[in-house]
Amino acid sequence: xxxxxxxVHKIWNDYELSKMVKGGVPFPMLSDAGGKVGTLYGVYDExxxxxxxxxxxxxxxGVIQGYxxxxxxxxxxxxxxxxxxxxxxxxxNSNGTEATPSGWKPGKPTxxxxxxLVGKVYEVWKTDLAFD
Numbered sequence: 696x697x698x699x700x701x702x703v704h705k706i707w708n709d710y711e712l713s714k715m716v717k718g719g720v721p722f723p724m725l726s727d728a729g730g731k732v733g734t735l736y737g738v739y740d741e742x743x744x745x746x747x748x749x750x751x752x753x754x755x756x757g758v759i760q761g762y763x764x765x766x767x768x769x770x771x772x773x774x775x776x777x778x779x780x781x782x783x784x785x786x787x788n789s790n791g792t793e794a795t796p797s798g799w800k801p802g803k804p805t806x807x808x809x810x811x812l813v814g815k816v817y818e819v820w821k822t823d824l825a826f827d
Contacts, residue, residue: 696724696725696726696727696732696733696746697724697726697727697745697746698726698727698728698729698730698733698739698744698745698746699726700726700728701724701726704724704726708720708724727739727746730744730745730746733746733747736749736751737764738764745767747764747765747766747767748764748765748766748767748769748771749762749763749764749765750762750763750771750776752776752779752780752783754783754787755787760783761779761783763776778799778800778801781800781801782795782799785801785805789805791808792807792808793805793806793807793808794806794807794808796816
């Protein structure tokens, strides 16, 4: 979502994004003309008339589970965003019986939250969860 019009989004997708992502962006881009949504999320810069770069991971219940705000010259990491979405989905689907450690990726071991884990995360991480 940005303050750009749907027409600017189409040109951006057709001439830029489609060269970076085969077939272009696989989801609808939304226009926040006037910055109303950006204001609600605290990312609209009224003086500049733009939304600051940010991403919000919102669960099916409408609860913000994660967010990141970056200044305009710094790009986002789509791979990390997708990894976090997968982690949130795994935790949600497990009803909280699994947790994902730092750097977790799909297919890697998870943690089992509980009193037994307190003060021992590193021991479990070091032996069972080694990451590349």
